[in-house]
Amino acid sequence: MLELLAQAPSAADKDANYGTLIALVIFIAASVWLGTLAQRVVKKSSFVKGFFLGNRGLGAWAVALTATVQSGGTFMGFPSLVYTHGWIVALWIGSYMVVPITGFGLIGKRIAHISRHTGAITMPDLFRARFASPTLGLITSLLIIVFMSAMMVAQFKAGATVMKLAAPSGNFLSLSEDAETQSDQLYWIGLAVFSITVVGYTLIGGFLAAVWTDLFQSVMMFIGVLALLGLSLYSVGGLEKASRGAVVSAQQAAENAEARRAAKEMREPQPVSENAGLAFISGPGFSNDGRQYLPLTLAVSFFFFWPATGFASPASVTRIMACKDTRTLRRSVVLLCAYNLGIYLPLIAICICARSLMPDLEKPDEVIPRMAMKMTDGLPGGSLLAGVILAAPFGAIMATVSSYLVVISSGLVRDVYQRFINPHATDRQLQWLARCGMLTVGVIAVVLNIRPVVYLQTLVVFASGGAGACFIVPCLMLCYWRRATAVGVGAAMLSGAATMITVYTVGMFTPDPMIGPIAGLRPFYPFGFEPLIFGVLISAVVGIVVSLNSEPPAEEIVSPLFDAPPLTTEPASPSPAP
Template sequence: MNSLLSLPLLAQAQDGASNAAIVSFSIYIAAVMVLAWLSNRLLQSKSFLSEYFLGSRSLGVWAFALTFAATSSSGGSFIGFPSLVYTHGWIVGLWIGSYMIVPIVSMGLLAKRVNQVARTTGAITIPDVLRDRFESPAFGATATGLIVFFMVFNLIAQFKGGSVILQTLLSDVPMFQMASDSLANVLPSIPILSWSADNPGYLLCLLVFTFAVVIYTAYGGFRAVVWTDVMQGFVMVGGVVLMLPLALYAVGGLGKATQDMAKMTPPNKVQLAFSVETARDSSLSIPANSWFVRGAGDSARVFRTAAQALIVAGEKATRGDDDKGIPGIELTYSGHIQKQVQEATNRPSSLQDVTVEVIESVEYKSGAGQQGTYVTGPGPHPSSDAGFLPFSLAVSFFFMWTFSGAGQPSNMVRLMAFSNANTLRRAIFTVSIYYSLIYFPLVIIFCCARVLLPGWETESDRIMPEMAKATTEIINMPWLAGLLVAAPFAAVMSTMDSFLLMISSAVVRDIYQRNINPHASEKTIKRLTYVVTIAIGAIAMLAAVSPPAFLQDIIVFTGSGLSTSFLTPVALMLYWPRFNHYGALAGMLGGFGTHVTLYAVGTIMAGGKVAAYRLFDFHPFMVGLVASVTIAVIVTLLTPRPPENLVRKYFYKDGGEG
């Protein structure tokens, strides 16, 4: 006998509560738009390029600290990172541990010198700095190309994150459901959007999210981005601090959650088929996220669907695409199985006679059947025998997070914009505290999510908004979900606006003005900037119509790729007078080539899923960084010294002698 649990994992909120969540969230979006309008007013009275892309280099402590922190705390921090904690357990705390010292390394290593060099040259973008430091247009163009390459990938991931969050918030609102149904009817006639025909709600949220972010970024420029980053920074840390006690209350405390996790075993990935005893006159749809219980007592088996299933009218069974079955999860932990069996009475009458058959079942390669795997290293992993975080990889990530932040062009731009040294010192302290208030609580919250919300492994990128809904409904305050969901939404927006602005500046400043039309008027530059910003947003949105499954994989790829490309050239150009443009270009391309090659090999070996090939079990960032440093130093020593005038300009006071 099979029984179906309530279709959504969580009970739907009452209409009043859902509307209250929408109202609170709408107020937040309205505040963002007001800040963009105020920024545009200020933009009219200042030099367009310097103000639009750098805020006239006048950021104070709070603005500098929070725009740096908010830009770094992307959708990966609130979507991808919780997904990893949920999937792999406590070991992810070690994986992210070094992030607390990112501001010390990023700001302390580069900030003062980057700011000095940028002011000396009047640079507005990082390619500007590199081009002027070596007087090499080719090097500047190469840097521009790499920024655009990686940032576009990251934008796609951020668009997905923002849309998933918005979809979770709006899912219970009748008006949204009606709009989604209407969109579903027209999607088949729009080829460029037809990829999302099976998920019109996601596409609708993607369109709304794109419009909001692109408009306020294009209209307000860098200062609007900074001002919204400050507001979003407070929203992010406030959301996390508020969710922490709610999560602990929901699971009975941290000790109870850890004890429960110690008993858990990883689920099995399954392919399912559904059937009915008698064929029906109309098609029967079985929604994604539906729970099925097969058997009873100690022999009960519990499954959760990861995709929609359809039994076509006149037929008795379905197996999904190409007869491979419907993907899903089978629970293996007795505590979760018993809980779902007890809740198996809530099922629609239309699905009473539906039975489930397991076509294929695959265990985790690491941790299958092992209690304690979620509370010890290396953590469970569905496809790696070594587990999630073996020792060598832990070392790699410790250095990757510490130094990759320093190598991000989006962070370097912020280093060009602070006002003075006192601002820098205070900002380093502020950002370190800020990160501690976000990442440590997130590990605890989403370990609690493993206890509270089983079966989300196939859609773990949704666990943050789902946890917000679950915890607020437990205390009978579902309207609060709007405020909690604003935290990850703010993280995505604060990163996306920065990336949009960086790509726009790369195209307008580094490609058009510096290479195509050096004498372009400010009016022309302004118009082109608006057009490019909107166009880049539209392109990234179209790419996100069919996004990658795991957001964090893309974010780690782009973040580590930018760092292996930029960290060595930027650090050496600031502190090594002998460094020349030959070594800088070779180091940049060497790091880029090594990193991309290892990811290409890993992706091929993983069957198309974005994955890293770990040479000697080290992450591509470590291998790429070593390659970049080695190549840069060797090529520099084998090629002529840089011109004396450049050495004097950047390493002597006032360009004079010692």
């Protein structure tokens, strides 16, 4: 059985992780330093514009590599699904490659134009100005805070887990010799270090700190993933051998699972099909208990899920609003498509190799960190190299948390406090309140992670899908439908959110449909489809019907955003006589 911290470490191995820890400490120090540099730029303009939008100065590389939406789900939740269910998860994530085209291409130019014309700094600002409705801005803020907070809770668990696995396996950090207690203590220490670091540098530099550290971390992700891919394929002997080994591992897992069920039910084990393990390399995915991970209905659902939630993510919309110009946005589409291919496809191959090399992982969320340490074991400077590779998931997690801290803080400070409580607040007051808000959110996330969720990716899917159901249709209405009204858009947001929350609540109290991932937080799947499909459909119907049955927006509000300025007809002034 796999130990909680390492597989039976010997005395000689107890110091093996010092290099890994040193590399992560250097990485953390570099991130904090970038946060201090960002603070200098923030001071060049008003606090609100500088801290929450970076003075609208992002270039193509900054937009592309900081709008990747990589997170703890990318390096821990998603890999755990590949490790558990097999190659079919490649189809589950395949549509993520076109997120830049759907996001930047579909609404990017319009969002950038409207935000500049109205002076909007945050996503709630955008809806408030477009529809001249403070109430709609408040609804947007509250929904962002709810779903982004749920996403952020998952990231704190992921960051703490990486720190725990990177810690030296000696007992000098622990007061207990018991492996499980020591694991808990290392997890709590990792949670504290991660929280202080990411909240700290975001407090210092705000949006630009998040962007600059995200850019640095994105480069580290790319390097780390490609290095781990090469080491994994070399170790297992190629992708074909990895797949064959994974099939054998899956077959053994199916037989072991049947033996455990038989022992629990006090009966003789039933024969397991000789081809049970082949489900690891085919659809609808491998499972020990007859579960269909990705039947056709969910495959279709998730091909829609990621592009839709990608362009409606508040963090992505904020990046678009901060873009320098339209040319920069077009270049970012190409860069981000290539970057996503260079991250997700290698991760799939690495996890297939991991199933062959480490067939008995009890905690699949740890597959990438454990592969980083296993593949570098015995190499010259291997512990340090492991730290460089682990900087990939750690950087993705830090980047996500910092982005969400800025989004949530801006919602609390600008869209709630400044708009409704103290419209004449000074920059100093806003600065103080923004930082208090970030600290409060960080403390809440830490408290909720003392006993973390078991399957990280299910919380990521819930938060992403919830935000998508809230904002996909409203964003399209904001950009392209001049007849849309504030009441209609607000109804679309609330009906989308209500649908997702209702479907997840029903799912927790109904029998397991035996499709999708195993999780306590799971939805009910209407007709076998992902709930986001129905959330978006209901949001669209409600938004359109309510808009058509409410007072049209004033022409002076929509005309400057939808109509080209009139051409001047005055004759040109005569040239002065020489």
